[in-house]
Amino acid sequence: MSFSLTQVIKNIPRTCDWAGIRYYHETTSFRSARNAQLAKNATSSQRGVMVEVLHLGQFAYYGTSDLTDKGIKAAFEKALKLCESASRHQLFKFDQSVRPNEKGSYTSPVKTSLDSLSAHEIQARLIELTRELKNHDKILEAQAWAMITQTDVEYASTSGASWQQHFEILSRDLIATAKDGNELQRRSLGMQGRQWGAEALNLDELKLEAKRIREEAVELLSAENCPTEATDLLLMPDQLYLQVHESIGHPLELDRILGDERNYAGWSFVSPEDFGKLKWGPEILNVSFDPTLPGEMASYAFDDNGVKAKKEFLIEKGILKRAIGGIESQTRSGIPGVSCARSTSWNRPALDRMANINIEPGKSSMQDMISSTERGILMRTNRSWSIDDYRNKFQFGCEYGQLIENGKITKTVKNPNYRGSTVAFWNNLSHVGDRSTFEIWGSPYCGKAEPNQVIRVGHAIPVCKFKNIEIFGGAQ
Numbered sequence: 001m002s003f004s005l006t007q008v009i010k011n012i013p014r015t016c017d018w019a020g021i022r023y024y025h026e027t028t029s030f031r032s033a034r035n036a037q038l039a040k041n042a043t044s045s046q047r048g049v050m051v052e053v054l055h056l057g058q059f060a061y062y063g064t065s066d067l068t069d070k071g072i073k074a075a076f077e078k079a080l081k082l083c084e085s086a087s088r089h090q091l092f093k094f095d096q097s098v099r100p101n102e103k104g105s106y107t108s109p110v111k112t113s114l115d116s117l118s119a120h121e122i123q124a125r126l127i128e129l130t131r132e133l134k135n136h137d138k139i140l141e142a143q144a145w146a147m148i149t150q151t152d153v154e155y156a157s158t159s160g161a162s163w164q165q166h167f168e169i170l171s172r173d174l175i176a177t178a179k180d181g182n183e184l185q186r187r188s189l190g191m192q193g194r195q196w197g198a199e200a201l202n203l204d205e206l207k208l209e210a211k212r213i214r215e216e217a218v219e220l221l222s223a224e225n226c227p228t229e230a231t232d233l234l235l236m237p238d239q240l241y242l243q244v245h246e247s248i249g250h251p252l253e254l255d256r257i258l259g260d261e262r263n264y265a266g267w268s269f270v271s272p273e274d275f276g277k278l279k280w281g282p283e284i285l286n287v288s289f290d291p292t293l294p295g296e297m298a299s300y301a302f303d304d305n306g307v308k309a310k311k312e313f314l315i316e317k318g319i320l321k322r323a324i325g326g327i328e329s330q331t332r333s334g335i336p337g338v339s340c341a342r343s344t345s346w347n348r349p350a351l352d353r354m355a356n357i358n359i360e361p362g363k364s365s366m367q368d369m370i371s372s373t374e375r376g377i378l379m380r381t382n383r384s385w386s387i388d389d390y391r392n393k394f395q396f397g398c399e400y401g402q403l404i405e406n407g408k409i410t411k412t413v414k415n416p417n418y419r420g421s422t423v424a425f426w427n428n429l430s431h432v433g434d435r436s437t438f439e440i441w442g443s444p445y446c447g448k449a450e451p452n453q454v455i456r457v458g459h460a461i462p463v464c465k466f467k468n469i470e471i472f473g474g475a476q
Contacts, residue, residue: 003067005156011069012076012158016083018054018096019076020157022304024346031119032145033126035134039143041123048346051075055083057093059328063347092332096159100327102308106165106301109294110197114148114168117198122146125203132210133176138218140179144210146201147171147193147444149456153304161306169193169297169456170200171444174210178217185220185414187213187399190238190381193297193442193456216400219412226401226416226473232376232430233418233469234369237439239398241459242382244357245443247422248280248287249457251391252314253448254325254337255352265448266389269422270320275335278320281426286360287315289324289338290460296356297442297458298342304350305341312338314357318427325352344453351449356442356458362432369431369465371407377471378402378409379416395419397474415474428469433462 005023012019025047032039048065049072060082062075126144133142151167171193178185189209194200235243251268255261258272270278280287291300291309301309307327314322325333326341329352341350370378384397401416402409420428442458 005154006162008072009156009158014158016053016055016080018099018158020052020099020155020161020306021072022050022052022346023154024048024050024151026149026151026345029119029148030145031122031126031148032143033123033130034143035141036127036131038123038127041119046345049075050343050346050349051079053079053083054094054096054099055080056087057095058083058086058090059094060086061349065346094328094331098305098327098331099157099159099161100306100308101157101160102163102302102306103161104163104301108166108168108195110168110195110199112198114150114170114197117201122201125201128203129174129206129210132207133174133214136214136218138178138180138221139176139214141177143175145173149444155302155306157306163302163306165300165302167195168197169195169444172200174206174213176214176217178221180221183221185217186383187217187220188381189213191443193444194440194458195295195297195299220400220414223412223414226377226413226471228472230468230470232373232404233466233471234373234376234378234404235464235466236378236380237437237441237461237463238381239379239396240464241441241461242385243396244287244359244459244461245354245446245457246385246387247391247394247425248314249324249354249357251422252324253352253354254323254329254333254335257323258329258333261448264450266391269390269392272333272335274320275323276319276321279318279427280315280320280423281318281429283317284362284432285315285318285426285429286313288313288358288360289322289340289355290358291339291355293356293358293460296440296460297456298355299458300355303339303341304343307339307341309339324354326350342455344455348451348453351453353448353455354446354457356460358460359432359462359464361435361438361462364431364433364465366433366437366463369433369463370404370409372431373404373465374406376404377413377416378404379418391422393421416471417474418469418471420469425466425469428466429464430467431465433464435462437463
C-alpha cells in the first residue's frame with residue numbers, strides 16, 4: 001500500500017460521530033490441468049477501500065478503488081449522505097460501542113510461502129497428477145486444479161483501531177471420471193481448502209491420493225447400488241463438513257433468523273426464543289465457532305468490524321447457545337453471537353457470516369464406530385445436495401459408499417444418498433470420532449447477500465455416526 005491508512009483516517013473531516021476505513025488487496029490464481037494437458041490458467045487482482053461512517057445513529061458505507069486523497073474523501077462524503085438518508089427511516093440507533101478499538105496483526109501460519117512456487121511449477125505438478133489419475137483404461141477424464149489466494153486487509157478508525165491481516169489460502173481438488181459401457185462414476189478429493197502454503201501441493205503426497213481416487217472410481221463401476229432402508233450412517237469429514245455447513249452454519253446466521261436474508265438466501269427454522277433451550281442433538285454434540293484454529297480456512301485475529309476473534313460454543317452438550325451473529329446483530333437483537341462480521345471484498349460491507357464452524361472431537365475411534373455397527377453405510381465425499389429455504393429438510397448424495405455388516409466393512413456401494421430433517425438428524429447422532437479422525441476442510445464458495453458475497457469458510461470435523469437414517473440408492 002502506497003499510503004498510511006492511519007494518516008488517511010486522521011484527514012477525514014469530523015462531521016460524523018465515527019469513521020473507519022478498510023483497505024483490501026487480493027490476488028487469486030486458478031491453475032488446472034485435464035488429461036495430462038494444460039487447462040485453465042488465470043490470475044485476477046482487486047484493490048480498494050471501504051469507507052464506513054456512523055452518523056445520526058446509522059452506519060453507511062461507500063467503496064472505491066480510487067485510492068487518491070480525492071477519491072477517499074468523495075467516498076466519505078457519499079457515505080455521510082447515505083447516513084443522513086437512512087436516519088429518516090431508522091429501525092435501530094447504533095453508537096460507537098459496536099466498533100471496538102483493537103490493535104494487532106495476523107499472518108497465515110504456512111510452512112512455505114505460496115510465492116515459492118512459480119505458475120509453471122504448479123501447472124507441471126497438476127499435469128503430472130492428471131497423468132496419475134488417468135493411468136487406467138477405464139478412466140475417461142482426469143482433472144486437477146488449485147486456486148491460490150493471497151489477501152491483505154488493513155483497518156483504521158477515528159477511535160483508534162489499527163490492525164493488519166495477511167492470508168495465504170489454497171483450495172485444491174483431484175477428479176477422476178470412470179466409464180464402462182453406459183456406467184459413469186466420479187471420485188474426487190472433495191475440494192479441500194485451508195490456510196497453507198506450497199506444502200499443500202506436495203507432489204508425492206498428492207500422487208498417492210490420485211492413485212486412491214483412480215482406483216475407487218474404477219471400483220464403483222462394478223459396485224452394487226446403495227440399498228434403500230433406514231440404517232446406521234457413518235459420515236467421513238469430507239462429507240460431514242458440508243452437512244455442518246448447510247444444516248448448522250446457515251440456520252444459525254443471526255441476520256437470517258432476524259429475516260434480513262429471507263428474500264435471497266432464505267430464512268431459518270430457528271427462532272430467537274430457541275437460544276438456551278433447543279436440544280439440537282445429544283450431549284456428545286459440541287459445535288464451536290473458532291476463528292483461532294491455526295490453518296483453518298477462515299481463521300483470523302479480527303472480523304471486519306474490528307471485533308477480536310474468539311472461540312465460542314454455538315451448541316454445547318447438545319443445547320443451542322449462540323448465534324452466528326456479529327456485533328451489530330447482537331446489539332439489535334439481544335441474542336449472544338460471535339466475531340463473525342465478514343466481507344468478501346473492498347466493495348462489500350461486513351455482514352453475519354460463517355467462519356470456522358467445527359464439531360469438537362469426541363471419544364470414539366474409527367474402529368469403535370465400525371465394530372459397533374450391526375448394519376450401516378459409510379459415505380464419503382459430497383456429490384449433490386439440496387436443502388429447503390428454512391434449512392430444515394435436506395438430501396445429500398455422496399460419491400462413495402461402503403456397506404458395514406456385523407461390525408465389518410464388507411463391500412463398496414455406488415450412488416449412496418441420505419435424507420432427513422435437521423434437528424431429528426442431529427439428535428440421531430450416536431458417536432463422535434476422537435482426534436485421530438479429526439480433519440480440517442473448507443470451501444471458497446459460500447454465497448450470501450445482495451449484492452452477492454462469495455466467501456471462504458472452514459469446517460474441522462471428526463467422523464460421526466448416526467442411527468436410523470434414511471438412505472437410498474441412485475437411479476440405475
